Amino acid sequence: MQPIRPVLAAFCLMGVGSAAAEKAQIAVAANFTAPMKAIIASFEQDTDHTVKISYGSTGKLYAQIKNGAPFEALLAADQKRPELLEGEGVGVPSSRFTYAIGTLVLWSADTEKVEDGPALLESGDFNKLSIANPKLAPYGEAAVETLEALGQKAAIEPKLVRGENIAQTYQFVDTGNADIGFVALSQVMKDGEISKGSGWIVPSDMHAPISQDAVILNRGKDNLAVTELFAYLQGEKAEAIIHAFGYETE
Structure with missing residues (x-):
């Protein structure tokens, strides 16, 4: 520290x-x-x-x-x-x-939805992907960088739902308005593990720290x-x- x-x-x-x-x-x-x-x-x-x-x-x-x-x-x-x-x-x-x-995670409220994050994004097997507005929220900017690193940004763009901030982004996924979303690990972690739903912790080298x-x-x-x-x-x-x-x- x-x-x-x-x-x-x-x-x-x-x-x-x-x-x-x-x-x-x-x-x-x-x-x-x-x-x-x-x-x-x-x-x-x-x-x-x-x-x-x-x-x-x-x-x-x-x-x-x-x-x-x-x-x-x-x-x-x-x-x-x-x-x-x-x-x-x-x-x-x-x-x-x-x-x-911070740590970025691809998360779903469905306990079985996110097993292999990159494979899921490539498959397109989801209705909407929620991210925070990248112009306002650094976690949204990191989400866009991750999609670019995976080569999926253009393909997924029509399915993107942008929250005003990371809290609204989480709400979109938690309520089922989006199948999946890039949220902060802190929003879904308890006692050192993802406490509900399913998620893929994004490797730190896929986006700027x-x-x-x-x-x-x-x-x-x-x-x-x-x-x-x-x-x-x-x-x-x-x-x-x-x-x-x-x-x-x-």
Whole structure:
């Protein structure tokens, strides 16, 4: 895991507990919904702080931040938007770090549908394939890259259904509106394995790494709840949760 930034390390050394409780308002990529809920529950239990989360596609959250949304930090599903915010003077310099590396999975709610992912895609034996909008969601971009790597993008294009974000993409498959879909492994994993349906974990060399960066925004630079949350995200408790949902860390 990436070393804790000096600005955050002091909070880890003196303990997580805070003298004064504060509130934080954070924007989080939709793929990280389940682990973030678990992390926040643990963080709020260990501190007196409270955290309000807004989930959505990274592209939309970035646009909202640029338009003045009152978020104090962003946990994106890519590295590009946090880097842009930092470069544009909206993100706090040196606060950015990679909190998780995501995994893509071809998934179906049918327990017998996905046995051999590439073979299924080549066969066309499915009604619709759901992916997140690649213009807004890094997981959608990774899905397109995977289809290109398999040489199936052109053939499957007529069957594609695009969700606004990875959460909607999952819903399309979970409700049966699409037979299969490319979703985040964290959405279907429990106790180290796919908990329902069937899936094929996409090899990481089929798409660019889904490195997910977090950055503190100017609105949150003086908020102790935000600073301590970023330290917490790089600690052992959060790392254990992140790994439990199928993510890697640096």
